[in-house]
Every structure is written in C-alpha cells, then in structure tokens.
Amino acid sequence: MVLDGDGPVGIIAGGQDLPFEVVDALKAAGHSYLLFGIVGEADERIENHPHQWIKWGEIGLLFRVIEQHHISRLLCIGSIGARPDFRSIRLDLGAMKALPAILRIMASGGDESLLQGVAGFFEQRGVQLCSVPDVAPGLVVGDDLSLGSKLAQANEADIGLAARAAGVIGALDAGQGVVVADGRILAMEGPEGTDQMLARVAQILSEKRARWNVGKQGVLLKRARPGQDLRFDMPTIGPRTIENAKKAGLAGIVCAQGEVLCANRQLSLEIARKSGLFLQARKLEDISL
Template identity: 75%
Template sequence: MAVSGDGPVGIIAGGQDLPFEVVDALKESGRDYFLFGIVGEADTRIEEHPHLWLKWGEIGLLFKTIEQMVIGELLCIGSIRARPDFRSIRLDFGAVKALPAILKIMAAGGDEGVLQGVARFMEKRGVRLVSVPEVASRLVVGPDLSVGASLAEANEDDIALAARAAGIIGALDAGQGVVVAAGRIVALEGPEGTDQMLERVFRIREEKRARWSYGKQGLLLKRARPGQDLRFDMPTIGPRTIENARRAGLAGIICAEGEVLCANRQQSLAMAKEAGLFLQARKLDDVAL
C-alpha cells in the first residue's frame, strides 16, 4: 500500500473538542482533512465533516479508506474514556491479516513500546503518523498562556518540586501530572488520568488527610514524559481541568511550555481568571531531576 503525502490529513478522533480545534487549524492553513470517529468516543459533530465511523478492530476498513482518500499523514487526537476490552472486539478481515504484527506490538510492554510499534506498523503501510505541533501548533502552550503570574511566583518552591516529581514518574512511564501543596507531594498521576487524580485530591482535602491550610493552596503541574513521542498521548488541559483544580482547592496550574495542549484556550484562561487561579506555561527543561 503506497499513499501520497499530498492528500488530506487523516484524524483518528476520540472524544471532546480537540479534534475539532485541529480541524479549524487545518482549515486556516488550507489543508484538507478526513475524520475517523471512534464509535462510542468521538462526538457526533464529526458528521458535519468528511468522516467515517470506526469500531475498535476495523483496521482493514481504516486502511482501505486511507488508500481511497490518498491519506499520507495520520493524527490521533481526543480523549479515550476507557481502553477497549479486547475480548469483545470483532476484528475485520484486514485486522485478521495483520494479527501477527498486532500481537507482536502488544507484547512490547509499556505504553511507549506499544506506541512506537504502532508507528512502525503504520509507516510500513505508507502512512506517517504526525503530532499536533506539526499540524496545529497553536494548540500547544507557550508564553501566551499566562493568568495570575504574581500568584504563581508565590508558589515557586512547590513548582520546582512538582516539576521534579513529574519528571521522575514520567521517566517510569507512570504519568504526566503531579499535585504539590505546601512542600508536599499530594498526588501522582497514574492510569486514572488527571481528572480522577484531581478528584482524589478533593477527597484528601475534604477528609483532612493532608496538612492543608484554608483557602486555595497547591498546584497541578503537567509535563510530557522525558523523551516522550508527542505523536501519542500528549498531555492536555482544558476547561474541565480548570474546574477540577478549582474544586480541589488548588491555587493554580503549571504546564511545560511546548509539551502540553490546551483545549478551548480562551475559555480555559477566562475560567482560571474568574476562579482566581494562576495558569501558566513554563520552560521546565532545565529543572534538575
């Protein structure tokens, strides 16, 4: 299977708004696109665009459409609420033919190994996987993401600790986020994701299981794992993150500049400002681990 790089960008779309923000960026740059909506995950708004609905396991249909549409670049974006139950997936004929390669990928162990295997699998079929920074760089946080700078400056020690902790757990392929308050690591992100971690922080505070003064205190820090392939699972924040941080009693959010996506940026900034939270992008490359 050989495809041209001159065709539309294929977008494998999970849930929430980011797939549509990528579409807007591609439209502005004059690029064509085609959406593959994951059944049970993607928003029905994809039906307003060139699209195809895909069930887990329909790999043959995916590649048939890629070839028909002359898609040479493919982007994976959007939330996945739950990993699929592989026992319930019905493989189409294309997937059955590719099963030996798929099983080899799944045996790689660890998310990074599996994702790199997926990239090689696609590239052997003439499709280059691309990252959001390559096709929609405006979604990546930079210096313009800044609300409550003076509030952030009052939390420099906690920011430094959170950056180190996030780098360490990232190196272990364990998560992309950390909550720190008053010089103490309150929560490390695991497979549950950021929203559930912040719910855990809310319960910790409500149950008074951590030393925590009244009022807003502490912060969430998000950064990519060291050496992370940004084509996959790029750290993301958005309005839901802002609301959950506010509910958890945090003082703000720090994102690693160039490593994190911000969904609905203007709404996120407005919500942070209204809630009295700081929201900033910082260069974290020089933080010692």
C-alpha cells in the first residue's frame, strides 16, 4: 500500500460492501480514515465508523470537513444507484462558489473527461485522489482468482469474442462488460450497469430469443475501459454479480487481471462454486482474440 501525506484517508462512500473492505485494509495497514457517506446511497453501517453524511451538492461541507481533519488523500468507492439529477440538487455556499468550475467539468464530454475534470477539481484544492489499487490492492483481481478452469477452457471462443467486444465499447467510453454465448453477443453494458445487463440476458433466455447450452455456455467478461483512470468507477464483481450470472444461464465470468475489483471474495468464490460457474481472472493479452 503506497500512500503519501499525513492525516486520515477520506473515503467518499456509495453503497454496498466495498467501502468497508477498504476500511479494513486501511486499518490493517495502520492508516486512519473518515467516511463521507452519500445520503441515499451509503450503507447505515458507516455510523459505526468516523464519518460525515453528505448530500449531493454539499461541496462546501465536504471541503470544510476535509480541512478540519487535515485530509489530503481521498478515495471514491461504492455503488451509486442512479446518477443524481443536478437540476434538482440544492447547492450549498461552497458549491455555489465553485459553480463555474463545476459547470466546466459537466460540459467536458464523456465519462472519462468528466472524471478527469473531477480529479483536477480536487487536486487544485490540495486533495490527492487515490485509486483502490493504491489503498487496498487485495481487492483487485489477480491470478489467484481461478475457479472452474476446465469449463472456462470449453468457452474460450466466447471469451475471445467478449474480450474483443468489450475493447470496442470501452474505447467508445460506453461500458465495461459484455455477455457472449455460443458465438453470439447477447448484451453490451451501457449506463444501466452490470446487474441490469444480466437481467436483460435472463429475459432473452426466458423469452427464448436466443438459445445456448445453459450453464455450459455463456460468459460475462468485465474489464476497464482502455486508458481508464482507475481512481474512478473500477469495474466490480461480487456475490450479486455471480447470482445474476447464474439466473442469466451463463457458464461463468472472466475479469481482466489488475482492472477489476472483487467484493466479498471468499463469498463470491463460494457462491460460484455452489452454482457451478467458473470464475477466472485473465491477462487480456493472453486471451485469444
């Protein structure tokens, strides 16, 4: 773990378990922390930790607390159920003062440009944005994530097609995941996210709009967008992903090594094992395209 600077690490926390897994990694390494829980997104468990609740638009409050606690490093982690409707957000005084900069960021283009603008906004105010690999490298999938190798080998052609398709949509700043079964692209991830994409595949299966050998064919491949800033929106799988892949009739999941987070790893592996799904981390360059 490589962290520069003094003071606690600030964690802007969305939903689910990853913020707390990051907290565990920080505590194990002897680092202090403070959770900023996004109202309506973060889990109530943050009440058991040093924390500050913040609403969308409370930028002034965020920076006041950052200054009070001498926070110079900040991490954004956790799920966001829906992008905020900025038209309905009430900006606090600090946000109003920063409004010209915020508007420039919002007008900057696609997701990657937007996120780079956010990073610059914080860095200009003396706050270094960290990535999960900086803070909790154990959450990033490596070659130790390997379950069901024989079943994965039987799906190599689909894995290759999924890797090619994921590279294309990622280069277009459009998504981080693809589902392929029996040589056919069934779904490519868009703004809806992985769970909703898998729900679409499950519907395709139930309506018999495509056919494949359920449980023996079909793969979800997750990877970062080419050139993606891993300080934001790292692709993530977890128990729910695996359960939804099972409902979608897939044989397994492949993640790009070093680019994807696995939440609740032991539980994820246990669910995959009981469900008969393969779960693999691969170097993209080793996949036959």
